[in-house]
Amino acid sequence: MSNDVIIVGAGIVGAACARxxxxxxxxxxxxxxxxxxxxxxxxxxxxxxxxxxxxGHELVLAQFASRLWSSTAADLRAELGxxxxxxxxERKGGLVVATTADGAESLLAFAADQRGARVDARVVDAxxxxxLEPDLNPAVAAGVFYPDDxxxxxxxxxxxxxxxxxxxxxxxxxxxxxxGGLFDDAGALIGVSTNRGPQRASRVLIAAGPWSGDVAxxxxxxxxxxxxxxxxxxxxxxxHRIFHKVYDADYVxxxxxxxxxxxxxxxxxxxxxGTVLIGSSRQQVEFDSSLRVDVxxxxxxxxxxxxxxxxxxxxxxxxxxxxxxxxxxxxxxxxDPRMPGLWHASGHEGAGIGLSLATxxxxxxxxxxxxxxxxxxxxxxxxxxxxxxxxLVA
Amino acid sequence: MSSVLILGAGPAGLAxxxxxxxxxxxxxxxxxxxxxxxxxxxxxxxxRPAARERILHHGWDTFRALQAQLVADDGCRILTSASVFxxxxxxxxxxxxxxxxxxxxxxxxxxGTGRERIELLPDAIVLATGAxxxxxxxxxxxxxxxxxxxxxxxLAKGExxxxxxxxVVAGAGPFLLPxxxxxxxxxxxxxxxxxxxxxSSLVRGWLPRPWQLLPAAKKGAExxxxxxxxxxxxxxxxxxxxxxxxxxxxxxxxxxVASLDKNxxxxxxxxxxxxxxxxxxxxxxxxxxELAIAAGCQITDERFVAVDDAQATSVPGVYxxxxxxxxxxxxxxxxxxxxxxxAAAGGNPFDLPGEVRKRRIYEGFARRIEAAHxxxxxxxxxxxxxxxxxxxxxxxxxxxxxxxxxxxxxxLRSLKLTTRAGLGICQGRVCGRSLxxxxxxxLPGNTLGDxxxxxxxxxxxxxxxxxxxxxxxPTDPSPTTPTPLADPPKGPTS
Numbered sequence: 001m002s003n004d005v006i007i008v009g010a011g012i013v014g015a016a017c018a019r020x021x022x023x024x025x026x027x028x029x030x031x032x033x034x035x036x037x038x039x040x041x042x043x044x045x046x047x048x049x050x051x052x053x054x055x056g057h058e059l060v061l062a063q064f065a066s067r068l069w070s071s072t073a074a075d076l077r078a079e080l081g082x083x084x085x086x087x088x089x090e091r092k093g094g095l096v097v098a099t100t101a102d103g104a105e106s107l108l109a110f111a112a113d114q115r116g117a118r119v120d121a122r123v124v125d126a127x128x129x130x131x132l133e134p135d136l137n138p139a140v141a142a143g144v145f146y147p148d149d150x151x152x153x154x155x156x157x158x159x160x161x162x163x164x165x166x167x168x169x170x171x172x173x174x175x176x177x178x179x180g181g182l183f184d185d186a187g188a189l190i191g192v193s194t195n196r197g198p199q200r201a202s203r204v205l206i207a208a209g210p211w212s213g214d215v216a217x218x219x220x221x222x223x224x225x226x227x228x229x230x231x232x233x234x235x236x237x238x239x240h241r242i243f244h245k246v247y248d249a250d251y252v253x254x255x256x257x258x259x260x261x262x263x264x265x266x267x268x269x270x271x272x273x274g275t276v277l278i279g280s281s282r283q284q285v286e287f288d289s290s291l292r293v294d295v296x297x298x299x300x301x302x303x304x305x306x307x308x309x310x311x312x313x314x315x316x317x318x319x320x321x322x323x324x325x326x327x328x329x330x331x332x333x334x335x336d337p338r339m340p341g342l343w344h345a346s347g348h349e350g351a352g353i354g355l356s357l358a359t360x361x362x363x364x365x366x367x368x369x370x371x372x373x374x375x376x377x378x379x380x381x382x383x384x385x386x387x388x389x390x391x392l393v394a
Numbered sequence: 395m396s397s398v399l400i401l402g403a404g405p406a407g408l409a410x411x412x413x414x415x416x417x418x419x420x421x422x423x424x425x426x427x428x429x430x431x432x433x434x435x436x437x438x439x440x441x442r443p444a445a446r447e448r449i450l451h452h453g454w455d456t457f458r459a460l461q462a463q464l465v466a467d468d469g470c471r472i473l474t475s476a477s478v479f480x481x482x483x484x485x486x487x488x489x490x491x492x493x494x495x496x497x498x499x500x501x502x503x504x505x506g507t508g509r510e511r512i513e514l515l516p517d518a519i520v521l522a523t524g525a526x527x528x529x530x531x532x533x534x535x536x537x538x539x540x541x542x543x544x545x546x547x548x549l550a551k552g553e554x555x556x557x558x559x560x561x562v563v564a565g566a567g568p569f570l571l572p573x574x575x576x577x578x579x580x581x582x583x584x585x586x587x588x589x590x591x592x593x594s595s596l597v598r599g600w601l602p603r604p605w606q607l608l609p610a611a612k613k614g615a616e617x618x619x620x621x622x623x624x625x626x627x628x629x630x631x632x633x634x635x636x637x638x639x640x641x642x643x644x645x646x647x648x649x650x651v652a653s654l655d656k657n658x659x660x661x662x663x664x665x666x667x668x669x670x671x672x673x674x675x676x677x678x679x680x681x682x683x684e685l686a687i688a689a690g691c692q693i694t695d696e697r698f699v700a701v702d703d704a705q706a707t708s709v710p711g712v713y714x715x716x717x718x719x720x721x722x723x724x725x726x727x728x729x730x731x732x733x734x735x736x737a738a739a740g741g742n743p744f745d746l747p748g749e750v751r752k753r754r755i756y757e758g759f760a761r762r763i764e765a766a767h768x769x770x771x772x773x774x775x776x777x778x779x780x781x782x783x784x785x786x787x788x789x790x791x792x793x794x795x796x797x798x799x800x801x802x803x804x805x806l807r808s809l810k811l812t813t814r815a816g817l818g819i820c821q822g823r824v825c826g827r828s829l830x831x832x833x834x835x836x837l838p839g840n841t842l843g844d845x846x847x848x849x850x851x852x853x854x855x856x857x858x859x860x861x862x863x864x865x866x867x868p869t870d871p872s873p874t875t876p877t878p879l880a881d882p883p884k885g886p887t888s
Binding site (some may be wrong): 034035036037038071080083084085153155156159160162163168173175205233235236237273275278290293294296297301302303310311312314315316317318319326365388 | 433480481483484498519688690787796797799800801802803804805807811814815817818819821843844851852853856857858859860862863865866867
């Protein structure tokens, strides 16, 4: 049996695509090496942020995604019913603070640029900050409030999108690993081989997050997606004392950085479960998941600069994941210029949860021959900024 | 001279410390408790000594001898109230030194505020982290007054507190007997001991080739002592039966006891009710594997630390002994500990033929325990939709099933994150393995779709954010001691 689309990967990007394609009437088969939400999508915070993005193509996609999340959260709730766990979508808003005078100056300049790109970025004074976050360290130098920042519980969101995709006809094969491409006599891609036999499709979409480079290689192409490790701490449940996503302006610098070495910046927020999530680190260590206590120490110390009261909070768990990092800091969304029929939806770095819905809509419109709401060319794997990297990786 | 770090000061850890010192290594012995002895030799603090410790403790003299020798020894640094919260086992020597890893310890009473972080960089590590007792969930097991056997035992041994006036003990395994004995010794009236395994299983497990047990006669005497104690206290012992529900409003007031079939499925129509004010339940032991996993050690299919004849794990420089290599009791732990400590200090197991022989004898004993008392697959039939399966996050079995049905997930990781089961402060220590079994039982082939283990806990014990944020004190030098501990006198030692 042939499918319209094979999606490789059942993380949030694959699940969002499966749902969007199935709703548009495509026959969809999702192949997942492990289980749904078994990789990056269950090892992150579930950020839906506009605040960390400066004017540019990623911000445009994030703004589009931000609109989609409100309606999709409601649609999923209506479709899946009350017995399905809540995806915990909450437009709680983000408060970005600078802890130094220099940091304050660049934060305020960054926010001014964002306002030029229609981001709701409100400069707040000390009194307003304490009103938003009464337990915030009063010594912070400046703050900007972003009411559009939101969050979901990423594992539940992925499961919900996948459940909806299945209800609309998509099929999912777990523990099924792609081992290579299937090609016809003329050399055109007609599907993939897997550890459980061949699967045919008119289009193959790689949505395997940081493992996308490996999947592409098996099919015969390079893709410069690299893993970038991030670590988070989780406290035990406590009284709700942190009301927004609060982070240090250093975070913006770390997100956009190419530096391979360890960078940490403070990101603190409460979850619906009553725990506090404390991030975050960025470090390029390939797929090495060993615990690094020095990283956790640095993350902990920086969180205390924002919320001194957390000193007595009990840390009960840490977890880490691998973000799919791209050399030009944009996801690859679209058809591969080197191999017709092979499509990409990866390289979203730390923004994949938020951008998943926008990615899915964009690809669906391209499949249907419609004009997407957002210009797809900046994300195309054929873009100029990616070309040198496509040649670099063998 | 090498430095050996021993994690855990129960029987295995103490034996390892002595053996490593006899080989001349410098030893650091770390335990989270305030005293040496572990769970097995938990006792009243020194400032409140009791004359009756010998009666409550099997092998008390062995413990006293080990303790006295190590406390008096300058070559053995003892850190009590010290918890290892993480092991950095990354390959880089900058984080691990030349040994198997950088060991992160938090020192001080866990409820105190002045705890201090230290880091240790040993040449070798002996993991002797022991086990905690496992309790299967059943309706009402979350009521006040329902104790794990281990908790009841700890209260009896460590505080001389009786958990109730009228108590039943239920579950499986030889551990039920010492629990009942401790309860009786602290003044509880034990209405009965209910062993889930049926007599036929006990016979199959214990009786084949009984001559093999002869060298383990001491073990038999230990059990006989408990049984004798029970007879004296008139404690009825019933096999093939268990507590399948506890009832009460604010605390347990009664229990339902029923017969179990050979798979531990309750037999309808056999239920009876007993009025109690406490229940102690234990279904065997779960090894504490988090530090072994953190160190990178290979875990066996039976989920113990894999070791060779020298008690060496798959990680160079890391050894393991005691319950984490297989549930076998104190005598096996002592033998394994001695071999592990000796090997960690550079010795060869052939140097200690007596310990090798003891290990072989008591291993056989351990296998019989598993054959006779091992958990059977029918136990989830006790569980109802209302039964809380994760006590920290208060997740019921019904909620777990409903979410699993909604998401159609086969993944333990996903189900934990979608239901919050196993994500609470105990981090799955109490419920983890039961959750795995309850979830797997609903799936085709009774198999989870992922290979996640609830034994993995990168932060091995909770600590305060402020403690984690504080820089560790520069790595302590090992105690310097040129003199090995004297060899034992000839003849029987322990």
